[in-house]
Amino acid sequence: MKSVWYKPSQKKVPAKVRSTARDPVKVFCRIRPLWNDESCVKVTSQTTVSLQPPTAGSSHCLANYKEILYTFKHVFDDKATQKEVFDHVALPLIENLIHGKNGLLFTYGVTGSGKTFTMTGEPQDGGIMPRCLDVIFNSISSYQATKFVFKPNRMNGFDIQSEADAMFDCQNELYAARPLKIQRKKESDVDLNQRIPDGTKIENVIEDNTYAVFVTYVEIYNNAVYDLLEEIPEETISSKQLQVKIVREDACHNMYVHSVTEVEVKSTEEAFQAFYKGQKRKRMAVTTLNSESSRSHSAFTIRLVQAPLDSQGEHVLQDTKAASVSQLSLVDLAGSERTNRTKNSGQRLREAGNINNSLMTLRTCLEILRENQLYGANKMVPYRDSKMTLLFKNFFDGEGQVEMIVCLNPSVEDYDETVHVMKFAEMTQEVQVSQPPAIKLDFGLAPGRRKANHIFKQALQMMEENGYGGSQIPEVDIGLVYSLGPPFPCLDMTDPSTDMLIKDLATFLELRMKRRSLLLKDWQQKCQHFHNKLREVEKEKLLAEHEHSSLQNLIDQERNKVSALENRLVSYESELMNLQHQVKEKETYLVSLKQDLQNQEMLLNKELLEKERLRKVYGDRIAAGKESVKEEEEEVEFKTQMKEQEKKLRKVKQNLTKDTCSSRHAPVQHTRFLATPSQPPVAPERNNLVSHVRGPLVRNPRHRRSQTVGDEIWLDHRPATAVELGTVMQPRMKRRKSVTKLTDIKHVANPKTTKYCLMSQHQDSSGELETHLYKADIFHTAEGGAQVTFNDVDSLKQQSPIATPSRKRSASTGELEDTETACAVSMEEYKRARH
């Protein structure tokens, strides 16, 4: 690897020579527009501007101030566009840069006067910096070197690498950059889509050179230098995390920021990415006079490395002497500010102090330089007093073109400070800067190498496409490759006595003839070489044809094999399709079977549930049956008792019959107790019909449901919500009066009404409907009142046909007879009789 150093200082120009080529610092003036304020600046021509003191009526009136006229290289009024400013100021610097010369451009002015606007501009209307990048890439884009061929060595120089090494570095960068992709996007989150690029292109670029562009971005804040492109973790993106850098002198006495990050960029967009990354870290703040005030000086430096191509016109010439580095520094100085106007305090005040100090140092340096130049003084220039002047020291010492744009805010409020700025600008114009001699990179290589190589490659490609047998071999313009050397020297005869010119011409011609014969020999050799090659190619062609025919046979054989295999494949495919069809059918059948199985399972579950329910119901019934059996046993016992009593009564009757037959002859009414469960014995006090007198068998009409009891009128009391029973097991009431509510006494007191029946319904514990019919006799009193005496209760229980299969149709009557209900009713009666 070879190193190339920042060129200009490498060849120190003797003071004598330097003094002959000097240029004054070019100072331009730009006036920013004023929106609603009184102006104190008037542009009088393209190069002059007059500063007018505020008028007597103005609040800013300053006594003893007169109108002053200032002359600059060019004055841009408030309507001047960014493009105009760029074309006038920066375009020549770009041309210089591409031709290996350095440049320094800085903006100077009061705070809020438009320095940043001029230097950076806005995305849709770029300032000087983006336009510089556009023009550089427009001009050199097709001559750029592979990335990493030139590599910064972190000591202000560059190493030259071979193409292979460069490619290796590229690969490494790609691997390393993958996780950083998202971060990169964030860094360049300024919308560049709305940007209108500058289309200017520098025409006379040396095509046989190869170029690489590098950028650095540093800021000088509180007299300390920070690298705005330093690689720091994303989360610590704030500029506070940046490390202070040292300004050093390299081996060739050039000042540079030690270990600054130098980014190789291949397009304007890549350069912007770097710029906006730095811009986000740059220290800006809101002040009284500017909502985005720069609190530091910033320098965006573009370095262009160029080196000639080798004799083949393919790769970079690996000769460090042939390479050159030129740089353009674009410096946006922080604005001078008076603390009584800005009302700054704390950190802002400290910043303002540092800004003013460094600007003052710049001013002092330029004044001393001017003094030294004008009066031959030899005062030491205090570059070291400020980091800013130290960093750009080389430029003032004569290493390149220096330009300054003085930005003016024409507001009368700024008048006082503008006067000082104008004085400084005027003085700066008088400073002369030595110009380094133009660098010549002539290494006797034939011009047009790149083009020739390009045409040669095209020709090769065409030959490959047409095949070696093709007759169309493009003609290569040999004249481009073969050159007889530099053009003829100047043949002007200034002095007739001098014979140097003829001697020089003779030497030149001799050299030219030598070169001609050399080239001719070379050409003949190449012709011979070409013929030999051609013969070899012919031989190769014959061999290739032979090989081709044998390969063709092989191909035919293979084709036959392939067609046989294809036939087999087709038969296998059809077989496979059949099998697939079968599999599908089976699958459908399986699905239907599964469905059936599911249905069966569901039915089974249902049946199990039903079974469980029935088990419960029958369990209940068995319990009820047991209960009824018990009751029947009691009933039997009761009947036995009754029979015994009857026997006893019969005996009593016989005795009585004997007695009465003998004593009385009047007819006797026979009565007897009913001993059936449906006719429980009724106490005499409860039933007036009962008599101690023996008479004919009396039946209790209350329990006859199938026929009319008599002519009595029933008061049928049923609630309105009563469920229709739908059974014959109800008292038959031939004549009745129905009520839903018993609120009126006259219903009961009606002398014709002799019977009362009250219906009540409710659900039993198993959820079945249970109906109670409470029956009573009504006894009317002499006063027109009534006494209701309950003497009977019928309980009707209904059950679902599923739950009670015992429901059966009576054969004799054809009516449905609810055995459960009958059983329940009889048991109720029995119970009542017992109690």
Ligand SMILES: Nc1ncnc2c1ncn2[C@@H]1O[C@H](COP(=O)(O)OP(=O)(O)OP(=O)(O)O)[C@@H](O)[C@H]1O
């Ligand atoms: N020529 C112009 N045309 C339109 N607007 C301008 C122009 N010059 C400056 N401005 C506007 O004026 C304001 C201040 O400009 P700018 O920030 O560039 O000032 P500055 O000199 O860099 O200030 P500071 O030194 O405080 O950083 C910005 O809003 C900018 O857009």
